[in-house]
Amino acid sequence: MSTDQSTPGPEPLSGNRLLSENGPLSGTRDAQLQQAMARAGLDALWVSRPENVRYLSGFTSGDDAKLLVVAAGAQAGATLYTDGRYTVQAGEESRYPAFIARPPATLEHAAPSVQGLRVGFEADHLTVSELEGLRAHWQANGSQATLVSTQGVIEALRLVKTEEEVAQIREAQAIADAAFAAVRPGIVAGVREDQVAAQLEAFMRGRGAGSAFDITVASGPRGAMPHGTASGRIIGNDELVTIDFGAKVNGYHSDMTRTVAVGNPSEELRRLYRAVLEAEEAAVQAIRPGAKCSDLDKLSRDILVSHGLGEYFAHSLGHGVGLAIHEGPGLRGSSPEVLEAGMVVTAEPGVYLPGVGGVRIEDLILVTESGHEVLSSSPKERL
């Protein structure tokens, strides 16, 4: 939602309108939100990250959606702001009343609700011009809100998944596993990388899922690119091919990487593969509640260092997965986070040797009370 009124854009269908009367904050998620806002010293929160709007309201469009949450007092409640393209969708999906308008009408509508309040905004998900819009409308004309820069208020609530959320992720991963099983026999010399990606995507769409992100199919020397999106390269004989993909079900993602052998790759490539597999399996085995994310990263990194490959492990061990493909907790050396039951994370060490190729192996893992459950079930090669 831009505050730039020179930008062409949709008009409200019939003027700005509130689809229903202000609804109260209710339910577990709202209670957790109110507590989080209290901890952050906020009276209100202007939510602009699409995944956060969806998490709280149920509204699925990331194109134009903002949420104003007022935690307590006479104005307590939440309102969804979106434009006239989404009138029907907002009415069907949002738990909160929707005000259909474009800025600045949205900000003018919200101004009386935030008068004199400490209003948080999401610093990582608000443009400079949008912040200027908040200042212009909420810190003038007697509104005098105090704008507070925040980070991760709602993301912290999203770390531990509910059973319903886990079910969506599990379903997404099951579809991705089925796609891999269907496509794997066709990954042979002479096939283009983008044909492999297209087959995976078509399979997932056929099962009612989307693709979680641009699929990586990186063969031969392209394996040295951690984000080697499928290209027109023809897969050669005796190569390794790294395939990283996921499905998306009701907004929830899965994420898995397999590196497969075509023909008989060299002993040097097989050595890389075995080292990464050892690092990956050790990390997975160590996943349990109470495990420090930084320790898990170190565990897998130390194994690769012991094989002389530490310098080629060019990223962190893994990340949380949910409404975003990359979310907390971060399984990286600098992370202060500790795993809890209900988190869903990846373990995905890799090595990338420019001019040679690369290997990455990744599983999707649910942290359980007793340890973990590996959600991804596609077989890994033993080279």
Ligand SMILES: CSCC[C@H](N)C(=O)N1CCC[C@H]1C(=O)O
């Ligand atoms: C663009 S989404 C990439 C998904 C992938 N599984 C992934 O998270 N990574 C691949 C390389 C490292 C890691 C990342 O940090 O992007």
